Amino acid sequence: xxxxxxxxxxxxxxxxxxxxxxxxxxxxxxxxxxxxxxxxxxxxxxxxxxxxxxxxxxxxxxxxxxxxxxxxxxxxxxxxxxxxxxxxxxxxxxxxxxxxxxxxxxxxxxxxxxxxxxxxxxxxxxxxxxxxxxxxxxxxxxxxxxxxxxxxxxxxxxxxxxxxxxxxxxxxxxxxxxxxxxxxxxxxxxxxxxxxxxxxxxxxxxxxxxxxxxxxxxxxxxxxxxxxxxxxxxxxxxxxxxxxxxxxxxxxxxxxxxxxxxxxxxxxxxxxxxxxxxxxxxxxxxxxxxxxxxxxxxxxxxxxxxxxxxxxxxxxxxxxxxxxxxxxxxxxxxxxxxxxxxxxxxxxxxxxxxxxxxxxxxxxxxxxxxxxxxxxxxxxxxxxxxxxxxxxxxxxxxxxxxxxxxxxxxxxxxxxxxxxxxxxxxxxxxxxxxxxxxxxxxxxxxxxxxxxxxxxxxxxxxxxxxxxxxxxxxxxxxxxxxxxxxxxxxxxxxxxxxxxxxxxxxxxxxxxxxxxxxxxxxxxxxxxxxxxxxxxxxxxxxxxxxxxxxxxxxxxxxxxxxxxxxxxxxxxxxxxxxxxxxxxxxxxxxxxxxxxxxxxxxxxxxxxxxxxxxxxxxxxxxxxxxxxxxxxxxxxxxxxxxxxxxxxxxxxxxxxxxxxxxxxxxxxxxxxxxxxxxxxxxxxxxxxxxxxxxxxxxxxxxxxxxxxxxxxxxxxxxxxxxxxxxxxxxxxxxxxxxxxxxxxxxxxxxxxxxxxxxxxxxxxxxxxxxxxxxxxxxxxxxxxxxxxxxxxxxxxxxxxxxxxxxxxxxxxxxxxxxxxxxxxxxxxxxxxxxxxxxxxxxxxxxxxxxx
Numbered sequence: 148x149x150x151x152x153x154x155x156x157x158x159x160x161x162x163x164x165x166x167x168x169x170x171x172x173x174x175x176x177x178x179x180x181x182x183x184x185x186x187x188x189x190x191x192x193x194x195x196x197x198x199x200x201x202x203x204x205x206x207x208x209x210x211x212x213x214x215x216x217x218x219x220x221x222x223x224x225x226x227x228x229x230x231x232x233x234x235x236x237x238x239x240x241x242x243x244x245x246x247x248x249x250x251x252x253x254x255x256x257x258x259x260x261x262x263x264x265x266x267x268x269x270x271x272x273x274x275x276x277x278x279x280x281x282x283x284x285x286x287x288x289x290x291x292x293x294x295x296x297x298x299x300x301x302x303x304x305x306x307x308x309x310x311x312x313x314x315x316x317x318x319x320x321x322x323x324x325x326x327x328x329x330x331x332x333x334x335x336x337x338x339x340x341x342x343x344x345x346x347x348x349x350x351x352x353x354x355x356x357x358x359x360x361x362x363x364x365x366x367x368x369x370x371x372x373x374x375x376x377x378x379x380x381x382x383x384x385x386x387x388x389x390x391x392x393x394x395x396x397x398x399x400x401x402x403x404x405x406x407x408x409x410x411x412x413x414x415x416x417x418x419x420x421x422x423x424x425x426x427x428x429x430x431x432x433x434x435x436x437x438x439x440x441x442x443x444x445x446x447x448x449x450x451x452x453x454x455x456x457x458x459x460x461x462x463x464x465x466x467x468x469x470x471x472x473x474x475x476x477x478x479x480x481x482x483x484x485x486x487x488x489x490x491x492x493x494x495x496x497x498x499x500x501x502x503x504x505x506x507x508x509x510x511x512x513x514x515x516x517x518x519x520x521x522x523x524x525x526x527x528x529x530x531x532x533x534x535x536x537x538x539x540x541x542x543x544x545x546x547x548x549x550x551x552x553x554x555x556x557x558x559x560x561x562x563x564x565x566x567x568x569x570x571x572x573x574x575x576x577x578x579x580x581x582x583x584x585x586x587x588x589x590x591x592x593x594x595x596x597x598x599x600x601x602x603x604x605x606x607x608x609x610x611x612x613x614x615x616x617x618x619x620x621x622x623x624x625x626x627x628x629x630x631x632x633x634x635x636x637x638x639x640x641x642x643x644x645x646x647x648x649x650x651x652x653x654x655x656x657x658x659x660x661x662x663x664x665x666x667x668x669x670x671x672x673x674x675x676x677x678x679x680x681x682x683x684x685x686x687x688x689x690x691x692x693x694x695x696x697x698x699x700x701x702x703x704x705x706x707x708x709x710x711x712x713x714x715x716x717x718x719x720x721x722x723x724x725x726x727x728x729x730x731x732x733x734x735x736x737x738x739x740x741x742x743x744x745x746x747x748x749x750x751x752x753x754x755x756x757x758x759x760x761x762x763x764x765x766x767x768x769x770x771x772x773x774x775x776x777x778x779x780x781x782x783x784x785x786x787x788x789x790x791x792x793x794x795x796x797x798x799x800x801x802x803x804x805x806x807x808x809x810x811x812x813x814x815x816x817x818x819x820x821x822x823x824x825x826x827x828x829x830x831x832x833x834x835x836x837x838x839x840x841x842x843x844x845x846x847x848x849x850x851x852x853x854x855x856x857x858x859x860x861x862x863x864x865x866x867x868x869x870x871x872x873x874x875x876x877x878x879x880x881x882x883x884x885x886x887x888x889x890x891x892x893x894x895x896x897x898x899x900x901x902x903x904x905x906x907x908x909x910x911x912x913x914x915x916x917x918x919x920x921x922x923x924x925x926x927x928x929x930x931x932x933x934x935x936x937x938x939x940x941x942x943x944x945x946x947x948x949x950x951x952x953x954x955x956x957x958x959x960x961x962x963x964x965x966x967x968x969x970x971x972x973x974x975x976x977x978x979x980x981x982x983x984x985x986x987x988x989x990x991x992x993x994x995x996x997x998x
Contacts, residue, residue, distance in 0.1 A: 188300035192216070200352025202392050204308060204359070211346060213308030214297060217254060217261075222304075225251045226392045227535070228265075229526050230318045233360055233387035233502050238335040238374040240322040241386060243512050244501075244540035246524035247318065251395075252291070261306050263292040263317065268529050271428050273420040282419075292316040312361050312390055313345050320363050320388055335374045337384035338367025348387065355394040356504050362387055377514075391504050393526075393535065398435060400533045401691055404702070405429035408709035408804050409683055410625045410654070410718050412525075414532045432527040432623040433687045434534045436484055441690065444483060451489045454618075457501050458493045459511040461543075465492065467607055468509060471614035471674070475622065478676045478684040487688075488618075504536045507621070509614070513543035522578070523617030537621035541613070542578060556783045557776070557851050557867035559875070577616050577656055580736065581672075584659030585609045587785045588671060590778045591661050591753065594760040605659075605671045612672040615653040619680065623687060629717035629734045630655040630679055636746035639739055642669040649739070651713050652679040656736035658788075663749035664756045678713040710803065710811020721802065723795040726879070727886030731802040732795035732819065737788040744796055744827050747789040751834040754782050758843035762850065773854040779847055787876035790835045794880040796827035797908060798889035800896060818901035825903065825911075832915035835880060838929050841873055874931050884908065885939050890956040906959050912936070913963045917970045924976045930983045937987055940964050946994040964991050 195205035195213065202221070206213035229249040235241035255262045266288040272279035292314075298305040315321065321340070325331040344364035351358040363386045370381040378384060405413040411431035418426045438446035454472050456465055469490045479487035493501075493508070501508040504526070525537035588605045591597075597605075630652035638644045640662050649660055650673050662668040676684075686705045692698040708714055717734030724736050732743070740746045761782070765775040799819040805812045834840060851867040883889060893905040916936045920929055943952045943960035950957050968991045971984040 188216075188298040188303060188305060191298055191305075198350045198352045200357050201355050201394055202352075202357040204350050204352060204357070205305075206308065206347075206350065213347065213350075214305040215308050215311055216303050216305045219302040219304060222254050222256055222261075225253055225395055227395055227526070227528065228252045228317070229391040229393055229504065231389050231391070231502065233389050235386050236337075236374060236378050236384055237514065238378060239337050239365075239384050239386060241320075241388075242514065242540075244510055244522065244538055246526065246538070247320075247388070249526050249529070251529050256296075256304070257293070259296050260293050261296060261304065262290050263311075265289045265291055268414075269416055271416045271418045271420070273418070276420045278420055308347060308359075312347060312359050313342075315340060315363075317390060318388075320386060321365065333372060335372045335378075335381070336367055336370060337365035337374070337386075338370070338382075339365060341366045344383075351500075351503065353503075353505065357392040358389055358502070358504065359391075360387055360389045360502075389502055393504060396435070396528060396531075396533055396535065400435045400531055402430035402531045402533075403433065403687060403691070405431050406686075406702075406706050408706050408716065408806070409686055410627050410716050411623045411683070411687060412527070412620075412625050414527065414529055430532040431687055432525065432532045432534055434622070436479075436487055436688055438484065438690055445480065445485050446483065447486050448484055451487055452622075453489045453491060453507060455501075455506050455508045456490065456492045457508050457510045458495050458497065460509065460541075461511070464610060467610050468614050471611040472509070472618050474611075474615060474675050475618055475680075475684075478681045479688060481681050482685045482687075482689040484688060501538070507537045509539045509541065511541050511543060523620035525621045525623070527623075532623075534621070534623060539614075539617045539621060541617075555776070555780045555853075556787065556872050556875070557780055557869065558863075559868040559871040578613060580656045581609050581613055581659075583781070583784060583788075584657075584672075586777075586781045588659045588661050590761070590781050591757050593764045593778075594757040601668055608670065608672040608674050609659075611674045612653060615674070615676065619652075619654050619676075622684070624652075624654055624680070624683055626656075626718045626722075627652040627654040627679060627716050628656065628719065628722040628736060629715045629731075630677065631657045631739050631743075632715055632733050632741040633677070633713060634740055636740040636742040636749065639746070640666050640669040645670045647674045648677050649673045651677045651715055652683075653677060654680070658737050658739040658746075658750070658785075658792075660739055661750075661753065663753055679716060682708065682714050707806075707809040710805040710809065710813075716804075717802070723799075724791075726882040727888040730800040730816075730892065732792075732799040733801065735792060735795055738792045744793050744823070744830055747793050748830055748834070750785065750789045751830075754786050755843040757782055758841075758847065762847055766850070771854040772850050772852040775847065776851050776853055779844065779851055782844070783841075783872060783876070786835075786841075787879065790831065790876050790880050791883070793827050793830050793835075794883045797824050797884045797903075798893045798896075799824070800892070814899075816896075816899065818896040818899070819903075821901075821903040824908075828908070828911045828915070831880060832911070835877060836915045836932060838919055838926055840928065870927060870931050873928055874935060877932055878935060881936065881939060884912065885943065887952050887956070890943075891953045894953065894955045905955055906962075909959050909963050910966075913966055917967060920976075920980075921970055921973075922975060923980075925980045925983055927979070930979070933983070933987065934990075937964070937967060937990060940967070941990075941994045944994070947997050964994070967991060 192205045192214070195207050198204040198206065203216040204213060205216065227249060228251070230247040232241045232243060232245040232247060234243050235245065241247070250265050251268060253264045253266070255264050267286065270282070270286060272282040292311065294306050294310040296304055297307055311317070321337060322334070325334060341364045346362050347359060348362040349360035365384045367382055374381040374384065405411060405427070411433070413429045413431050416428040416430070418428050434452050435450070436448045436452070439449050440446040456468055460468065472490050473488060476486065476488055479485070499506060501510050522540040523537065526535045527533060528535060585605065589602070592602060592605070630650040633651045634645060634649065639649060639660055647670060649670050650657055653673055653676055657672070660669065660671050682705070686702065692701055709716070715733070717731060721729050721731060721734045722736065723729055723732055723734060735743075738746070761775060761778050765778050766772065796819055801817045801819060803813050803815050803817070848867065848869055852865070890905050893901065893903065893908055897904055916933050925933070940960045940963055941947060943950060943956055944964060945952070945957050946961070952960070968988060971987045974981045974984055976984070
């Protein structure tokens with residue numbers, strides 16, 4: 148008994164001592180924690196590398212963790228937040244130099260946390276009106292991120308560097324899924340963001356800018372679509388994204404109002420206290436160019452726009468690039484500012500990077516899959532429109548004979564505007580367009596034996612036009628797809644008339660102006676700003692008057708010239724590149740001259756001429772057939788683009804945006820005259836739908852062979868899909884002229900002047916498809932086209948399925964089906980023709996039977 152008690156006592160004593168030790172250890176740990184918590188912010192920061200600037204950043208030397216330190220005075224003040232791509236992957240939706248977006252943000256304190264808040268500045272309330280007291284009603288601000296305050300001392304507040312940047316809270320880096328299931332199925336998906344692999348890779352700090360580059364790493368263990376050769380392993384994708392905080396400008400910059408008659412990028416504001424139907428207070432994006440000598444007729448600016456030519460730029464191109472950039476100074480001189488733009492060259496050993504927002508840089512890359520030929524974005528203050536910085540990205544492939552369209556037309560025509568699809572339609576894809584035009588010019592020159600001088604002129608004018616265009620974007624100008632209407636189609640080839648100005652503006656996507664057969668070569672591209680450009684710069688940059696009333700009168704006087712033919716304007720929002728879209732055929736890409744249909748006729752004849760010479764000029768001993776293959780695709784691509792241009796005149800409406808009462812004012816909507824629509828229809832019939840549409844190319848078909856490379860042709864039919872090639876171009880035309888929008892427009896416009904009715908158009912179309920074949924054999928191209936046309940008529944009629952078309956179009960299509968049935972009723976022709984006609988007759992009868 149005594150022993151047992153002793154053992155129990157000893158056990159109790161032992162346990163008690165253990166508890167005491169544990170308590171003592173806890174107390175010791177708490178003491179250490181207290182000592183740690185007592186460590187001042189200054190002491191914490193002393194142990195880290197300092198990156199001082201606009202917003203101070205400190206980073207641990209060993210593990211890379213860090214702190215972002217704000218001065219209390221910086222809270223609740225708007226910063227300009229700007230995101231760009233330092234290096235990307237085109238398959239992942241981003242590329243070097245891409246401006247991904249900007250917005251105003253504020254850092255706000257919420258107890259022991261800092262919140263990053265974004266609020267839309269779009270809505271304006273007149274402070275003199277009582278309703279302005281409700282200015283915050285039903286406008287949701289976004290809390291992008293909330294993070295705990297790590298340290299605080301003497302008005303300094305520190306938050307985690309990683310929690311601020313190493314995520315997608317501030318900015319969504321990964322691609323948004325497409326609404327189109329087919330596109331989404333083909334899209335490369337990098338996967339989910341890896342928290343372990345994502346890290347801060349670089350910090351750069353300046354007095355008014357703070358830049359943080361983040362290496363975002365995405366993981367997808369089982370990618371269904373390959374990212375391409377430029378993605379080393381499709382399971383792991385790395386993107387380098389730069390986040391920049393920029394101090395909002397503090398100056399006397401005066402915003403200038405936007406106007407629908409002129410084309411500037413803008414900041415849009417809705418006046419919610421206005422009683423106007425168009426309650427807009429939009430302002431244009433422009434640089435802060437103030438005269439050194441206010442009031443002088445001509446003066447240098449206080450601070451010019453300085454462009455740097457990046458040291459990656461090929462030396463032999465630098466003079467052309469510099470001269471094209473400086474060419475804009477002539478427009479600024481007309482606005483009263485001399486030497487508005489300066490150009491410098493980045494030294495090979497420069498200690499600054501092109502990603503630095505403080506520098507405006509003309510940059511070059513040579514990408515495996517070029518996303519553009521040229522791209523000229525800018526950053527503008529969301530409240531005033533003041534442009535703060537800009538870059539121009541240029542692709543080396545633009546100036547080389549590299550075929551950059553997505554697919555060969557001879558592989559089976561799929562897309563008219565290769566390189567100009569999807570979101571890029573609203574961005575700048577001029578480089579792709581110029582690459583296609585330049586290659587057409589080079590192959591045309593090869594066929595005609597173009598001399599070295601003309602070849603160099605083509606390259607120089609192409610480069611100059613690209614630079615002029617992209618610099619124009621950085622000055623605030625958006626596209627002007629109506630500018631190529633300046634000259635008649637004959638005058639466009641006369642260099643004594645054009646004198647380096649083929650279009651009203653350099654902001655268009657024109658066709659390469661290659662001379663027709665038998666004509667002397669003129670200018671290939673515009674190589675200096677046009678009259679519209681001068682006018683636009685005058686509006687945007689001329690010195691403002693101090694008196695608001697007088698200033699408004701001055702601006703209105705400038706804008707009142709908008710109806711002058713050389714100042715014609717229409718941007719991407721109006722253009723006709725997509726089938727059935729918008730109305731004015733003059734606002735388009737790949738066209739040239741104010742007589743675009745006649746110009747296209749010359750181009751079709753030139754293509755026939757070139758096709759006859761291509762084989763002898765491209766097949767060289769010791770080389771493969773790849774040059775000829777690309778040449779056929781270059782020719783046919785131009786064929787398809789010109790067919791598209793011509794088709795847009797059918798069902799077109801000329802738009803005039805002049806304001807009531809100004810010079811040149813007419814009714815805003817005028818249907819394209821019947822003679823012009825008929826000319827377009829006759830051109831399509833003669834060159835696009837005709838039985839001999841591509842006969843001149845036929846001798847080339849057996850030689851269309853890509854150069855083999857390893858197993859790159861795996862799963863691909865090596866023989867060219869020639870029927871699909873032609874039918875694809877024809878289908879693109881039919882997609883437009885038989886579009887529901889075009890059919891109802893043809894009918895609607897009869898109420899205000901159109902005489903080329905939907906009934907006439909469809910009758911012409913049926914004649915184009917069948918009349919040439921009534922008494923003879925129907926070749927395979929025409930059989931293909933006729934089946935396509937009949938299927939479209941059946942779909943339009945609603946005989947088998949519910950129609951998407953208006954009642955008038957349904958009635959007309961049913962009538963045309965009856966006409967076609969009569970035309971194919973006679974079984975003349977060879978065996979293939981008889982089978983074809985029997986098929987069409989049966990197909991139409993089945994449709995009527997079902998109906």
